[in-house]
Amino acid sequence: xxxxxxxxxxxxxxxxxxxxxxxxxxxxYLDNAATTQLPHxxxxxxxEVYGHYNANIHRSxxxxxQEASDLYGQSHENVARFIGAADGREIIFVRNTTEAINLxxxxxxxxxxxxxxxxxxxxxxxxxxxxxxxxxxxxxxxDRKGVTLKIVDIHDDGSLDLEQLKASIxxxxxxxxxxxxxxxxxxxxxxxxxxxxxxxxxxxxxxDGAQSVPHMSVDVxxxxxxxxxxxxxxxxxxxxxxxLYGRRALLQEMSPxxxxxxxxxxxxxxxxxxNELPWKFEAGTANVCGGIALGGAVDRHAGKRLEGAxxxxxxxxxxxxxxxxxxxxxxxxKGLQSIGDIRVFGPxxxxxxxxxxxxxxxxxxAHVIAQMLNNAGIAVRAGEHCAYPLTTRLGAAATIRxxxxxxxxxxxxxxxxxxxxxxxxxxxx
Numbered sequence: 001x002x003x004x005x006x007x008x009x010x011x012x013x014x015x016x017x018x019x020x021x022x023x024x025x026x027x028x029y030l031d032n033a034a035t036t037q038l039p040h041x042x043x044x045x046x047x048e049v050y051g052h053y054n055a056n057i058h059r060s061x062x063x064x065x066q067e068a069s070d071l072y073g074q075s076h077e078n079v080a081r082f083i084g085a086a087d088g089r090e091i092i093f094v095r096n097t098t099e100a101i102n103l104x105x106x107x108x109x110x111x112x113x114x115x116x117x118x119x120x121x122x123x124x125x126x127x128x129x130x131x132x133x134x135x136x137x138x139x140x141x142x143d144r145k146g147v148t149l150k151i152v153d154i155h156d157d158g159s160l161d162l163e164q165l166k167a168s169i170x171x172x173x174x175x176x177x178x179x180x181x182x183x184x185x186x187x188x189x190x191x192x193x194x195x196x197x198x199x200x201x202x203x204x205x206x207x208d209g210a211q212s213v214p215h216m217s218v219d220v221x222x223x224x225x226x227x228x229x230x231x232x233x234x235x236x237x238x239x240x241x242x243x244l245y246g247r248r249a250l251l252q253e254m255s256p257x258x259x260x261x262x263x264x265x266x267x268x269x270x271x272x273x274x275n276e277l278p279w280k281f282e283a284g285t286a287n288v289c290g291g292i293a294l295g296g297a298v299d300r301h302a303g304k305r306l307e308g309a310x311x312x313x314x315x316x317x318x319x320x321x322x323x324x325x326x327x328x329x330x331x332x333x334k335g336l337q338s339i340g341d342i343r344v345f346g347p348x349x350x351x352x353x354x355x356x357x358x359x360x361x362x363x364x365x366a367h368v369i370a371q372m373l374n375n376a377g378i379a380v381r382a383g384e385h386c387a388y389p390l391t392t393r394l395g396a397a398a399t400i401r402x403x404x405x406x407x408x409x410x411x412x413x414x415x416x417x418x419x420x421x422x423x424x425x426x427x428x429x
């Protein structure tokens with residue numbers, strides 16, 4: 001039974017794109033691990049920002065500039081509350097998860113802080129299941145700095161090899177970075193335990209939360225991570241806005257990633273000093289609209305609420321968001337397992353996984369099947385999902401991936417399974 005705050009038909013009515021048809025079929029959108037859709041309240045906020053508050057922040061004495069600055073600052077505070085951070089000074093707005101991770105990599109590679117700068121012979125530990133965004137930056141650091149990059153493997157069920165992780169962390173380890181939820185396997189990693197192991201050896205912990213923050217309750221204090229990166233476009237916000245959470249003491253110690261306007265406190269011909277947090281890391285003209293669309297804010301003078309994605313999700317309740325997705329995932333997983341010649345990767349039950357299912361159909365081309373699904377109005381992903389080493393480890397050239405969110409229904413899952421079975425039985429040669 002649905003609770004009053006999670007009425008699926010009311011939720012679906014908030015998403016105008018769900019009224020689209022692909023050819024003569026209604027759209028079933030199952031590519032949420034890549035990008036989610038935007039609800040009316042967030043779309044209205046975007047329109048409000050550009051229609052009433054469009055100005056550069058932190059620069060102008062006029063009313064619109066001051067209002068925009070206040071709204072943008074509030075959005076940092078709201079995101080901080082959403083993930084359990086101390087306050088908005090620990091929230092850096094960036095473009096996406098990729099930029100957030102690169103910011104940390106740059107600080108550890110070339111930063112001015114002796115405490116954080118990596119040295120030849122230091123170690124970074126990561127996993128085989130990482131998105132390229134949490135692997136390639138550390139390969140770059142390895143090649144430029146001469147650090148050792150250790151890659152932790154997975155078990156056959158898609159779970160992380162914690163014994164290998166434990167053995168990989170030594171007194172030379174400076175950073176352990178891992179995904180919270182795999183964007184291919186759906187595996188939920190025990191990040192709190194990983195943080196405990198890392199901190200026991202004095203290493204920092206960076207968590208890629210791109211597939212967790214939008215889908216479940218995340219508390220950075222309980223998780224005990226040092227850094228958390230995630231993207232707004234995977235949680236009801238526009239593209240081009242992302243977040244790096246960092247412990248305040250670390251952010252104060254770190255060097256900026258970008259240099260220029262707004263991130264300075266003072267500039268003379270001989271040098272510059274840096275602004276206070278979080279602005280120290282937000283150089284240039286900010287994505288003000290994206291930040292407010294993500295975090296939400298209130299016009300204190302007019303009393304007008306500009307609802308952000310975290311407001312929308314907060315009203316639903318992240319525990320209920322997760323429960324809804326797990327019901328969909330369990331139903332889809334059982335359906336896929338009942339169809340012959342399908343191999344589903346990752347945990348074979350809904351426990352221990354997020355709302356992501358990647359699978360292959362015999363030796364059939366994943367892209368061909370995805371196109372056939374598209375012809376039936378069903379949007380899925382096909383490919384290696386920016387995780388080439390993992391798909392190589394799985395022995396799959398490419399997989400089909402379905403991923404669920406708050407507006408998906410059991411009826412859509414059934415439609416997907418019926419169409420997929422028809423494709424396998426009648427249209428593959």
